[in-house]
Amino acid sequence: QSKRAATKTKSVLDPDKVLIVYLSRTNNTKAIAEIIHENVGGTLVALELVNPYPGDYKKIVQQVVEENETGFLPPLKTKIENFDRYKVVFIGFPTWGMQLPPPMKSFLRQYDLGGKTVVPFNTNAGYGIGSSFDTVKELCPGSKILEGFSIKGGVERDGILFVMEGEKERQARDGVRKWLQKIKMKTP
């Protein structure tokens, strides 16, 4: 009985080799990152910027449009120690302007993920992942990229910020668990 229970929650991964990096403004992607972390363990890291984005929604939307147009890569305050030791890197981000957010582009440009397994996950306002997962593939040519996970999060435009609580959180927990099993990052 106890052995079965132990197997049930067992990750197939060596937690020392797992990194979970995420970008999150209103904490929805952070909640998914934490659920992944509960399931597979590893090191959980939030991406922080040297120059944080404006709090005002219209201003950040405009800034991201400009950064996407110019290809600007915002410098990261976050530094990841011993990056070489990680074999599996989960990367989480919201959809911004139907694209991969510039800070995650910075991360993928700055760190060499060649030879590693990369696993994307995402929250969005209901319009989906846009081109974000494709951009991850482009920026990680030497990586093995597994099927990603995406779920509807907040709708900041309409004043809906954090939603990962109550029934929604249970749904997310269920969805993440099934996905991790499907991609064989967790035993059934």
Ligand SMILES: Cc1cc2nc3c(=O)[nH]c(=O)nc-3n(C[C@H](O)[C@H](O)[C@H](O)COP(=O)(O)O)c2cc1C
């Ligand atoms: C600058 C900006 C741009 C966004 N663009 C989109 C978009 O193109 N499509 C979409 O579905 N949601 C978009 N959203 C909504 C977020 O993807 C959604 O609220 C997400 O759950 C936020 O994740 P977070 O709580 O981890 O920050 C945008 C939000 C921001 C702040």
